[in-house]
Amino acid sequence: MAGATAACFFGAYCPDSFTDEMIAGGVVPVVAGQFAPNGTAVPNGDMYRLTGKYSFGSGVAHADWVGGGAFTAPPEGEQAEFRLMMMPRSEVELLGNWDVLGLRAASSYDYSIDADLPAHATFEFFSPTRYRGGPMYDLGVIILTEIGHMGWTIGVVRRAIDEAVSIAKVRTRMAAPSVIAEDPRFRYEFAMGVSRFEAAETWCRQAFRTAEQAAEAGSGRDPVLATNIKQSATLLTQEGLAVVRSLYEWCGTEALRDGPLQRCFRDMHAGSQHVLVGDRNPHEFADLRLSDPDAS
Structure with a gap:
């Protein structure tokens, strides 16, 4: 459920240049992650450098793509944004830490990210642009x-x-x-x-x-x-x-x-x-x- 919801968000709020890659072959991927802003995203042209440590990555061990929330670190004088960001599972390090009372099968492990990703694989959390989805x-x-x-x-x-x-x-x-x-x-x-x-x-x-x-x-x-x-x-x-x-x-x-x-x-x-x-x-x-x- 969580994976399908996250896939829908990025499918609705990201441009074709990213969704064509995410849904390659017409198959909706499993998407996971924690969207609390526990990372920092430093802009560099049309890219971001995202670093952060996250918890409760619901289904992250089963995912094809993994996301994380982050505040941007813009140049002085510009307003920071809260953005959600997506990258292939291979860019993420799983840290375990899911010895829990319930929802054990969710595999909601902690994970860390230190990766570059394109700006088109992100969207603004509070007022995203809807590209599709109704x-x-x-x-x-x-x-x-x-x-x-x-x-x-x-x-x-x-x-x-x-x-x-x-x-x-x-x-x-x-x-x-x-x-x-x-x-x-x-x-x-x-x-x-x-x-x-x-x-x-x-x-x-x-x-x-x-x-x-x-x-x-x-x-x-x-x-x-x-x-x-x-x-x-x-x-x-x-x-x-x-x-x-x-x-x-x-x-x-x-x-x-x-x-x-x-x-x-x-x-x-x-x-x-x-x-x-x-x-x-x-x-x-x-x-x-x-x-x-x-x-x-």
């Missing part, structure tokens, strides 16, 4: 990445619910008079937790639908839309995490042992730490609604 790409990197995070969260939580239901229908806890699914306490927690998650999912879908419609109308970079999307995705993640944690506890040693529910538990705890669904989003949402209660 109005949806006017929503920008952050919002389009939130879409992927929302889809991942929905998938993991739904899988956890399915697995827990299967266990609850046949598993009897020690000294309990019936299977878990017949316990009134489980039934109440299950109903309320799933309801809260599905309510958050509804808001998420509504927020993204509103943003997509705005993009089609030519106003896709509305900060109000972005704030609502980020908060809806944060709420979805937190409600999903709460559901998965509750189901894990109810399913006892069936969830403790290696299996799909245990993996959902680990992956949700890992994914909930992502900066895109972090605690900054509620503060931005509060700032918006306290200053303009009608903003939606």
Whole structure:
């Protein structure tokens, strides 16, 4: 998922001179990287010298191309830019450091870059030029990445619910008079937790639908839309995490042992730490609604 999203960004925001190379033979490559500005890019004509050390390169061990974020180091008197930059995987040194609780298969290793790359393999982060891809790409990197995070969260939580239901229908806890699914306490927690998650999912879908419609109308970079999307995705993640944690506890040693529910538990705890669904989003949402209660 992360690799496909990153490929779409560079496919939409870079000129033909780069995308013809990136998508040689008509095959969309696997693209990975961390786009936080942890590098420095020194301009030299139509090239940049990029140096930096990065973490969380989601899928970087599987990638054909690898990217990194950087602030440019322009001549004195000129404004630095935050740019995303792309280079072949061969230009990157993998550093390991992915001994983690969840999302182990992502191979999101640390990596370092010290390489020259052409300017046409980069784009400006906050207001990129859209060369192709349709109005949806006017929503920008952050919002389009939130879409992927929302889809991942929905998938993991739904899988956890399915697995827990299967266990609850046949598993009897020690000294309990019936299977878990017949316990009134489980039934109440299950109903309320799933309801809260599905309510958050509804808001998420509504927020993204509103943003997509705005993009089609030519106003896709509305900060109000972005704030609502980020908060809806944060709420979805937190409600999903709460559901998965509750189901894990109810399913006892069936969830403790290696299996799909245990993996959902680990992956949700890992994914909930992502900066895109972090605690900054509620503060931005509060700032918006306290200053303009009608903003939606």
